[in-house]
Amino acid sequence: MSNQPLLQIQNLRTSFRIGDDYFAAVDDVSLTVNENEVVAIVGESGCGKSALAMSIMGLHPQERTKLEGKINFKGKNLLSLSTNEMNKVRGKEIGMIFQDPLTALNPLMTCGKQIEESMTVHTNMSSEAKRKRTIELLKKVGIPNPERTYKQYPHELSGGMRQRVVIAIAVACDPLLVIADEPTTALDVTIQAQIMDLLKDLQNQTKTGIILITHDLGVVAEMADRVAVMYAGEIVEIADVHTLFKNPLHPYTRSLFNSIPSSTSTKDRLHVIQGIVPSLKNLPRSGCRFKDRIKWIGDKEHEVNPLLREVSPNHYVRCTCYKNFHFSDEDVGDMNYGIS
Amino acid sequence: MLKFILRRILVMIPQLFILSILIFLLAKAMPGDALTGQLASNPKMDAQTLHELKQKLGMYDPYYVQYARWIKGLLHGNLGMSIIHQTPVTSLIAGKMWNTVLLGAAVLILSYLIAIPLGIIGGRWTDTWADKMIVGYNYLTYATPLFIFALLMLFIFGFVLGWFPTSGSVDIRVENGTFAYYMSKLNHLILPALSGAIVSTTVTIQYLRNEIIDTKIKDFVKTARAKGVSESKVYTRHIFRNSLLPIAAFLGYDIVSLIGGSVFLESIYGYPGIGQLFLTSIMQRDFSVVTALVMISGLATLIGTLLSDIILSAVDPRIRIE
Amino acid sequence: MAFLKVNNLKVYYPIRGGFFRRVVAHVKAVDDISFELNQGETYGLVGESGCGKTTTGRTIMGLIKATSGEVLFENQDLLKMNRRDFNQHRKDIQMIFQDPYSSLNPRKRVLDIVAEPLRNFERLSPAEEKKKVQFYLEKVGLNPEAIYNYPHEFSGGQRQRIGIARALTLKPKLIIADEPVSALDVSVQAQVLNFMQDIQKEFNLTYLFISHDLGIIQHMCDRIGIMYRGQFVEEGTSRDIYTNPQHIYTKRLISAIPDINPENRENQMKLRQEINSEYKNSYDKYFNAEGKVYNLKPISDTHLVALP
Structure with a gap:
């Protein structure tokens, strides 16, 4: 088990049906997650x-989704499992944390019951044992009065406390892998810090693998071991967190870094990526997908069939356009007159 | 909780008072009265007796005196005398009330028995042939007026096929209290109850179906699925309970509206109940009966809202009343 | 004016x-x-x-x-x-x-x-x-x-x-x-x-x-x-607030901002813990008996802090 990655995604393509056609929202994604590793997307x-996360969990509506490729987890391909077999993986071996704690909990069920439900589904524990474990879990996720919270309904708790309950649900059955989809986005900054610390703490204790989905580079910097940057359904760059933050290579990654206001750039102009994110229907399906947004980079810099290549040990970048990439001098902001 | 109910009842007093004034004025504003019509039909009635009768009944008194007399009676539980039937309104209503409640309860139960499963099926398996049939059924019942549907049912099952009696609430030939008596009651009930129920399923089915479709995509349902809860349990434990909340909110009104009766059903099936009494009393200008019935249904509506709030607070922990 | x-x-x-x-x-x-x-x-x-x-x-x-x-x-x-x-x-x-x-x-x-x-x-x-x-x-x-x-x-x-x-x-x-x-x-x-x-x-x-x-x-x-x-705990220029925060609440807010440099991760976590314990220990210094903050007092021409 030691050298085997915990999760290995190979050439995953997730397509959604719109009208009569399928459009790939996740395209040719390969990614591994090891035990005790936090991989940020x-x-x-x-x-x-998010479509990638839901694909791993198998939570896309089946009748409108097409999944191709492989998701190997503990020696089995999740995509080939039946619904029943998948239900045994969900919640037991892979836990999930959702973005918005206000809506992620059932308003008509007490917090205790919602945490216990995972155990009811996956174990034969007695109700007393479940209760004990639930209260233990509540304590573990930093809830000050677990006996009381056990009996409370979600609306009686603050956002931060609710997110702790959501985390308790995710880790109730000691999963090997936790997928956290924007776990702090809906929270205030001080609560965000607490939740990040909690996740790190839990991970240190349990050696769980974590897939952290976020748009916030600050959260990535504080949490991740390895980072995958996605653009238009593809991974455009993967590297360990230190490399990526010190030496981002792909033009999209570099643009992203330049567009966040940081303490060093006070009152300077922020970098604006020209053009707009293409919609699912209008994704460029061939060539470099970022090409249209860096028009000043010549066509010959791009690959015809851009692949994710290892440019230095464990640092992967898609397309060759990063080699001679520079920011455009006249950064006039987004002057595109088009309508998405 | 008790405090809440008490306060709500206190608030009802001025509401009922205003309602009573409105009803009284409206009744007085209606043209004609219960006696004048008898001039033509009743040989014992002449202008002189009519005048004396009216005087005796206080019909010439100023409105406020008449109102005061009426409201005083009301407060003593005396709803007045029916001029047409020459009996106290209370006993007149009480006699019909049981039939109406019986019919209303049957309609309500049948309607939920049909609507809840259909709403659940339509909501859970959206866009399947079963759902399309249910939506079709819904359009049909929505477009069909009760009085036409009831007449059709009466014609087919009552007159053509002869399966059910076509009028009344019980066979007058059977002895009161025997087994045959109750069977006869049931037999008389089935057809009107079924007609009423089928037509009133529309709203519940539509509501429940939409509610389930909305709830299906809520985040907490995703959380439940991510726990590994099986599809059927996701529905029974998470989706249905949340989707039934708005239905539960209506239940209060529904229960109380039982006593209001249905004018259409009772008239078409010749079923002796409150609805039928209401209609004939209006036609005969038997105002004491009309005002009493409107007062009762007004009171029922107020109690219905209170009941709905209480039911809702019982099923939804987010709503707490104190 | x-x-x-x-x-x-x-x-x-x-x-x-x-x-x-x-x-x-x-x-x-x-x-x-x-x-x-x-x-x-x-x-x-x-x-x-x-x-x-x-x-x-x-x-x-x-x-x-x-x-x-x-x-x-x-x-x-x-x-x-x-x-x-x-x-x-x-x-x-x-x-x-x-x-x-x-x-x-x-x-x-x-x-x-x-x-x-x-x-x-x-x-x-x-x-x-x-x-x-x-x-x-x-x-x-x-x-x-x-x-x-x-x-x-x-x-x-x-x-x-x-x-x-x-x-x-x-x-x-x-x-x-x-x-x-x-x-x-x-x-x-x-x-x-x-x-x-x-x-x-x-x-x-x-x-x-x-x-x-x-x-x-x-x-x-x-x-x-x-x-x-509902109250102000601190007011000042951007520099006052970010380089010289005085009120514990401001400090807490600022320490909670994720640091964009992964090298600082450990320090940031430590800083946060320090400030959290300071927040707990010196609560009385910054909040009155009702849990409210004090009135703003100037500590420089531009910088005001709610201190007793």
């Missing part, structure tokens, strides 16, 4: 990062 | 209880705050959800009724004005909302959305109106030909710029921007923020910038006020 809305 | 001066503003909401639903207490959404804006500057109002920053902005706009206090705009109290005078001043104060998806009426064309304030305040012929709308659309970097399109045909950043064009048409002096980029992706966010800085110079605008994002506040604002439970 970063990108803007519509890049396919 | 200050351009906008808020004096002892209070916004209370009653809590009713008991048998007769009497007012038993108040929710103090905004509890006695005072601050002022100079013309041409960007003033940041920061705090966590429920701290009263949005309520403050809306009260200045006249969208929420103040319980007491003064809002002096060019030396006239907006709260004491009659309706007609207030409407005249309302022209000078406009608002940009958080969510570009829900703040534009989906059934209206861009022309109607942007022209709406014009129609309320000025009598223009359709041709003049169209010209003006196109002028502002061009200013915000949108195609002037797009006036007959509907909001759903635009991306999030473009919609936010439509909202800004609408706010600009009456040539306002003050713009209250309530979380203007929170709903946008980082790259689009950059676009809108740059653009807000451009038009500030061009039209000599003053911004009241309300946000929970301390990174954006630092980037945009000259002076900053930190709010906590």
Whole structure:
């Protein structure tokens, strides 16, 4: 088990049906997650990062989704499992944390019951044992009065406390892998810090693998071991967190870094990526997908069939356009007159 | 909880008072009265007796005196005398009330028995042939007026096929209290109850179906699936309970509206109940009966809203009343 | 004299209880705050959800009724004005909302959305109106030909710029921007923020910038006020607040911002723990017996802190 990655995604393509056609929201994604590793997937809305997470969990509506490729987890391909077999993986071996704690909990069920439900599904524990474990879990996720919260309904808790309950649900059955989809986006900054610390703490104790989906590079910097940057359904760059933050290579990654206001850039102009994120129907299906947004880079810099290549040990970049990439001098902001 | 109910009842007092004034004025504003019509039909009635009768009944008194007399009676539980039937309104209503409640309860139960499964099926398996049939059924019942549907049912199952009696609430030939008596009651009930139920399923089915479709895509349902909860349990434990909330909110009104009766059903099936009494009383200008019935249904509506709030607070922990 | 001066503003909401639903207490959404804006500057109002920053902005706009206090705009109290005078001043104060998806009426064309304030305040012929709308659309970097399109045909950043064009048409002096980029992706966010800085110079605008994002506040604002439970805990220039925070709450907020450098991860975590324990240990130093903060006291020309 030691050298085997915990999760290995190979050439995953997730397509959704719109009208009569299928459009790939996740395209040819390969990614591994090891035990005790936090892999962040970063990108803007519509890049396919959440679709990727839901594909691993098998939570896309089957009748409108086509999944191709392989998702190997503990020696089995999740995509070939039946619904029943998949239900045994969900919640037991892979836990999931959702973005918005206000909506992620059933308003008519007490927090205790919602945490216990995972155990009911996956174990034969007695109700007393479940209760004990639930209260233990609540304590573990930092809830000050677990006996009381056990009996409370979600609306009686603050956002931060609810997110702790959501985390308790995700880790209730000691999963090997936790997928956290924007776990702190809906929270205030001080609560965000607490939740990040909690996740790190839990991970240190349990050696769980974590897939952290986020748009916030700050959260990535604080949490991740390895980072995959997604654009338009593809991974455009993967590297360990230190390399990526010190030496980002892909033009999209570099643009992203330049567009966040940081303490060093006070009152300077922020970098604006020209053009707009293409919609699922209008994704460029061949060539470099970022080409249209860096028009000043000549055609010959791009590959015809851009692949994710290892440019230095464990640092992968898609397309050759990064080699001679430079920011355009006249950064006039987004003056495109088009309508998406 | 008790405090809440008490306060709500206190608030009802001025509401009922205003309602009573409105009803009284409206009744007085209606043209004609219960007696004038008898001039032509009743040989014992002449202008002189009519005048004396009216005087005796206080019909010439100023409105406020008449109102005061009426409201005083009301407060004593005396709803007045029916001029047409020459009996106290209370006993007149009480006699019909049981039939109406019986019919109303049957309609309500049948309607939920049909609507809830259909709504659940339509919501869970959207766009399947079963769902399309249910939506079709819904359009049909929505477009069909009760009085036409009831007449059709009466014609087919009552007159053509002869399966059910076509009028009344019980066979007058059977002895009161025997087994045959109850069977006869049931037999008289089936057809009107079924007609009423089928037509009233529309709203519940539509509501429930939409509610389930909305709830299906909620985040907490995703959380449940991510826990590994099986599809059927996701529905029974998470989706249905949340989707039934708005239906539960209507239940309060529904229960109380039982006593209002249905004018259409009772008239078409010749079923002796409150609805039928209401209609004939209006036609005969038997105002004491009309005002009493409107007052009762007004009171029922107020109690219905209170009941709905209480039911909702019982099923939804987010709503707490104190 | 200050351009906008808020004096002892209070916004209370009653809590009713008991048998007769009497007012038993108040929710103090905004509890006695005072601050002022100079013309041409960007003033940041920061705090966590429920701290009263949005309520403050809306009260200045006249969208929420103040319980007491003064809002002096060019030396006239907006709260004491009659309706007609207030409407005249309302022209000078406009608002940009958080969510570009829900703040534009989906059934209206861009022309109607942007022209709406014009129609309320000025009598223009359709041709003049169209010209003006196109002028502002061009200013915000949108195609002037797009006036007959509907909001759903635009991306999030473009919609936010439509909202800004609408706010600009009456040539306002003050713009209250309530979380203007929170709903946008980082790259689009950059676009809108740059653009807000451009038009500030061009039209000599003053911004009241309300946000929970301390990174954006630092980037945009000259002076900053930190709010906590309806009160100010600290006020100062951007430099005062970020390099020399004095109140424990401010320190806590700032230490909670994720550091963009992964090398600092350990230090950041340690710093956070230190400040959290300081927060617990020295609570009495910063909060009075009721858990409220003290009144602001100056510690330099620009820097005010709520200390006993």
